[in-house]
Amino acid sequence: MKAELPAVTLPGGRQVPALGLGTWHMGEGEASRAEEAASLRAGLDLGMTVIDTAEMYADGGAEEVVGDAIGGRRDEVFLVSKVLPYNASRAGTVAACEASLRRLGTDHIDLYLLHWRGRHPLAETVEAFEGLKAAGKIGAWGVSNFDEPDMRELLGVAEPARPAANQILYNLARRGIEYDLLRWSQVQGIPLMAYSPLDEGRLIGHPALEEIGRIHKATSAQVALAFLLTRANVIAIPKSGSPDRVRENFKASEIRLTSEDLRLLDEAFPPPTRKQPLEMI
Ligand code: NAP
Numbered sequence: 001m002k003a004e005l006p007a008v009t010l011p012g013g014r015q016v017p018a019l020g021l022g023t024w025h026m027g028e029g030e031a032s033r034a035e036e037a038a039s040l041r042a043g044l045d046l047g048m049t050v051i052d053t054a055e056m057y058a059d060g061g062a063e064e065v066v067g068d069a070i071g072g073r074r075d076e077v078f079l080v081s082k083v084l085p086y087n088a089s090r091a092g093t094v095a096a097c098e099a100s101l102r103r104l105g106t107d108h109i110d111l112y113l114l115h116w117r118g119r120h121p122l123a124e125t126v127e128a129f130e131g132l133k134a135a136g137k138i139g140a141w142g143v144s145n146f147d148e149p150d151m152r153e154l155l156g157v158a159e160p161a162r163p164a165a166n167q168i169l170y171n172l173a174r175r176g177i178e179y180d181l182l183r184w185s186q187v188q189g190i191p192l193m194a195y196s197p198l199d200e201g202r203l204i205g206h207p208a209l210e211e212i213g214r215i216h217k218a219t220s221a222q223v224a225l226a227f228l229l230t231r232a233n234v235i236a237i238p239k240s241g242s243p244d245r246v247r248e249n250f251k252a253s254e255i256r257l258t259s260e261d262l263r264l265l266d267e268a269f270p271p272p273t274r275k276q277p278l279e280m281i
Helices: 031-045 057-070 088-103 122-134 148-158 181-188 207-216 220-229 243-254 259-268
Strands: 007-009 015-017 050-052 078-083 109-114 138-144 164-167 192-195 235-236
Touching: 031 050, 031 057, 031 243, 050 057, 050 088, 057 078, 057 088, 078 088, 078 122, 088 109, 088 122, 122 138, 122 148, 138 148, 148 181, 148 207, 181 192, 192 243, 207 220, 207 259, 220 235, 220 259
Parallel strands: 050 078, 078 109, 109 138, 138 164, 164 192, 192 235
Antiparallel strands: 007 015
16 A cells, blocks of 8 residues: 655645655756656656646756656646746746746646745736736745745735745755744745755765664665654655656655654754754755
8 A cells, every 4th residue: 555645735725745756957868858757757656746847947848857747647746836036027927937838738837936036026926926826827826945034025025915835945954944934934834845855865875864764774865855754834855867766755754753763863963053044056
């Protein structure tokens, strides 16, 4: 039997699994595209139905890989894409979304994010997002790489509308948000999407993760992901272009980290003791 993935409830009530699929660096080479699409489909087969992409990745190439992967099974997927900040004017956001929809081969994106803050006023981007939502081209909108002060400002600008998520860098080696943004977001009911949950692969083979992995018969990647799955309101989106590694990552959901495991992780990756500016990759 397939293990159940923990779920996160989005504002509006929709539930999505807390473990999804990243796509950065997909679509960069012709040779690997079929394998990349197969990896995403392997994830969907296991119920990892959140797929995260962006117009930026491979200049639209990653969105095309996603389009290939979800052909015929769009309804299973919670599709996330992002507009680049320099496109995020009122008209530019709409045009960027329509181009993404074409590459993705679908008529709607479930969650559309501003990739990071740029020069266009937030009010303009939010207005465009709300227009796209009213037109049924996106289901919800959100942001990425927003620290707590940015989020407060956004809430003021967007009122009464609200962002459905904030996608940020969060993994064992980058725990800064545990000082403030994580808790604030939980209180606000705004889910966080943890990007680079394996620190772009740098956490693989870390001795502390290997040690805990030995107890659970798990790999270092699985322990790193299991840590994020202990956090309420957080959706981790590891990327792998290999179906086997996607299946490996899925099995992180079968690990129950003990309080002793968490203590060892705190020792190896100390949580923040003061405010740290939000890190970004
Ligand atoms: P990541 O998921 O932390 O790590 C990906 C790397 O780890 C790849 O090199 C992958 O290689 C490797 N990997 C994955 N599973 C593995 C396993 N079980 N064992 C060994 N190696 C493994 O890094 P990321 O791609 O930067 O972040 C994930 C997603 O977050 C991105 O793909 C993207 O969708 C999103 N993201 C968003 C932002 C933003 O600004 N909003 C920024 C960065 C990333 P293989 O593919 O060869 O398996």
